[in-house]
Amino acid sequence: MGPRRLELTLDHCVSYPASNSTKLCVSGVNKTFRRDGKSVHVLEDIDLTVREGEFVCILGPSGCGKSTLLNIVGGFTTATSGRVEIDGEPVRGPDPRRIFVFQERGVFPWLTVEGNISFGLFKLPKHERERRVSHYVHMVGLKGFEQSYPHELSGGMKQRLEVARALAVNPDMLFLDEPFGALDSITRLLMRGELLRIWQAERKTILFVTHDIDESVQLADRVVVMSARPATIRTIIDIDIPHPRELSSRRYLELRDGLLDEIGLAHKV
Amino acid sequence: MRNSSKLLPLGVFAALTLAWHAAVVSSEQRLLPTPWEVVLGIAELAQRGLLIKYVVASLFRVTWGFAVAALLAIPFGLFLGWYRRGEAAVNPFLQILRPISPLAWIPISILWFGVGDGAAIYLIFLASFLPLAVTAMNAGRNVLDVHLNAGRNFGLSQTQLILRVLYPSVLPQLIVGLRITLGIAWLVVVAAEMIAVNSGLGFLIVDARNAGNRYDLVVAGMLMIGLIGLLLDAGMRSLANLKILRWGRAASS
Numbered sequence: 001m002g003p004r005r006l007e008l009t010l011d012h013c014v015s016y017p018a019s020n021s022t023k024l025c026v027s028g029v030n031k032t033f034r035r036d037g038k039s040v041h042v043l044e045d046i047d048l049t050v051r052e053g054e055f056v057c058i059l060g061p062s063g064c065g066k067s068t069l070l071n072i073v074g075g076f077t078t079a080t081s082g083r084v085e086i087d088g089e090p091v092r093g094p095d096p097r098r099i100f101v102f103q104e105r106g107v108f109p110w111l112t113v114e115g116n117i118s119f120g121l122f123k124l125p126k127h128e129r130e131r132r133v134s135h136y137v138h139m140v141g142l143k144g145f146e147q148s149y150p151h152e153l154s155g156g157m158k159q160r161l162e163v164a165r166a167l168a169v170n171p172d173m174l175f176l177d178e179p180f181g182a183l184d185s186i187t188r189l190l191m192r193g194e195l196l197r198i199w200q201a202e203r204k205t206i207l208f209v210t211h212d213i214d215e216s217v218q219l220a221d222r223v224v225v226m227s228a229r230p231a232t233i234r235t236i237i238d239i240d241i242p243h244p245r246e247l248s249s250r251r252y253l254e255l256r257d258g259l260l261d262e263i264g265l266a267h268k269v
Numbered sequence: 270m271r272n273s274s275k276l277l278p279l280g281v282f283a284a285l286t287l288a289w290h291a292a293v294v295s296s297e298q299r300l301l302p303t304p305w306e307v308v309l310g311i312a313e314l315a316q317r318g319l320l321i322k323y324v325v326a327s328l329f330r331v332t333w334g335f336a337v338a339a340l341l342a343i344p345f346g347l348f349l350g351w352y353r354r355g356e357a358a359v360n361p362f363l364q365i366l367r368p369i370s371p372l373a374w375i376p377i378s379i380l381w382f383g384v385g386d387g388a389a390i391y392l393i394f395l396a397s398f399l400p401l402a403v404t405a406m407n408a409g410r411n412v413l414d415v416h417l418n419a420g421r422n423f424g425l426s427q428t429q430l431i432l433r434v435l436y437p438s439v440l441p442q443l444i445v446g447l448r449i450t451l452g453i454a455w456l457v458v459v460a461a462e463m464i465a466v467n468s469g470l471g472f473l474i475v476d477a478r479n480a481g482n483r484y485d486l487v488v489a490g491m492l493m494i495g496l497i498g499l500l501l502d503a504g505m506r507s508l509a510n511l512k513i514l515r516w517g518r519a520a521s522s
């Protein structure tokens with residue numbers, strides 16, 4: 001309990017020195033929105049470390065600040081105080097090495113499927129562009145729709161398109177903000193399976209915001225549980241079930257119930 | 270279905286023409302020329318070489334006024350919409366100018382440019398500038414943040430962002446605005462020509478009345494105005510139907 005301890009709690013990124021595998025380090029991040037003289041304290045002292053190749057879900061009640069945190073890490077918003085480092089360097093803005101996937105609204109409606117996927121590939125030679133487009137069209141199952149416009153696709157297809165557009169630039173991190181929130185439950189399950197398949201094939205570091213407890217237990221290596229506003233990290237739960245996960249296994253149900261308790265919900269509706 | 274959808278308007282057109290004819294013939298005072306007299310009037314204008322000359326004169330003024338307005342108003346409006354603070358600063362000014370009919374500018378434009386093409390073109394320019402600027406401003410402001418953020422995320426520079434995100438986003442709205450504004454410009458050119466110049470379809474109408482009450486030529490002029498307005502609109506509409514712009518309609522429907 002001396003001054004040394006104090007120092008440790010002050011800087012998370014220093015107190016857990018970046019090992020080779022640390023991808024992201026968030027330390028003491030606070031965010032307060034000020035507008036019309038009113039201020040909303042959204043994030044309070046957020047400390048979080050994410051390893052390279054890890055799949056981390058951020059779970060929390062609506063309006064607690066999950067999107068805000070993701071936007072700060074993605075470089076679209078600046079924190080009021082605190083540090084965010086990726087690969088040991090402070091985040092200064094959006095970067096093509098880490099792509100933010102919005103809900104399907106993020107696809108460009110004026111471009112075809114092909115045009116969307118190659119949007120970020122403008123620095124590459126033509127043949128490489130074409131190779132990547134056809135690779136990812138195939139990977140997300142949009143073969144035959146290369147020349148279609150987004151308004152000709154279903155919601156799930158648009159979502160896959162956006163994931164393909166993100167993967168095509170070969171980022172090492174993906175930020176997904178409730179990407180499947182607008183989809184029906186069947187498509188949502190299929191999309192989770194596809195995302196896991198892609199993650200296992202390409203080993204990106206993934207930060208995935210959701211308020212769906214089942215979704216987090218199905219996908220994540222670790223689930224970060226946030227409290228209501230001002231959001232702090234209540235706890236971080238390791239999901240120690242190998243993929244593919246059996247959704248009726250004892251461990252799965254245990255972890256899910258643990259999360260329900262953590263969020264303070266009863267097990268009955 | 271296809272045939273009847275073409276036949277029906279034709280039938281209505283024929284019926285109305287006949288009704289016009291019957292009404293004129295049966296009334297004692299000739300309040301209007303008959304349709305046939307109008308056709309003869311058009312033929313006479315064509316023969317005297319005035320038809321082509323006046324149509325060209327009107328189109329010339331509309332083209333210049335409209336094109337210059339589009340070239341200035343669209344970048345201006347987009348800039349204001351893009352930098353939202355600029356919009357807040359200029360918007361009250363635009364809103365005051367907006368309810369002023371372009372025709373109210375006729376005395377001033379004649380004062381500045383004299384009687385002639387300059388005054389007419391300036392009026393078209395004024396009539397086109399505001400609606401185009403407002404359309405472009407709204408279009409620029411309506412660019413979705415998710416699209417801009419996605420563009421930045423993929424490493425686009427500011428210029429690339431304008432070319433690859435702003436421009437395609439606003440295009441469908443701009444085309445609609447251009448189409449509506451061209452209609453306005455065509456209305457205004459006729460009015461301007463009645464006062465500010467000595468040629469064009471608007472001039473034809475006042476001139477035909479002043480020089481001997483030739484109402485057949487007046488109505489012939491009106492008919493030509495309608496026909497050319499229709500053609501202009503059809504041209505703009507076919508622009509809006511281009512394949513690359515279809516998403517705009519799909520998204521708004």
Ligand SMILES: Nc1ncnc2c1ncn2[C@@H]1O[C@H](COP(=O)(O)OP(=O)(O)OP(=O)(O)O)[C@@H](O)[C@H]1O
Nearest residue numbers: 033035040042061062063064065066067068069211
């Ligand atoms: N630009 C902003 N200006 C002012 N307040 C904001 C802004 N963005 C977010 N907020 C506020 O911050 C709080 C957290 O918002 P945020 O979008 O991060 O929540 P969330 O956890 O993602 O919620 P949800 O699960 O509903 O998406 C909200 O109360 C919101 O009103």
Ligand SMILES: [Mg+2]
Nearest residue numbers: 066067068177
């Ligand atoms: Mg959110």
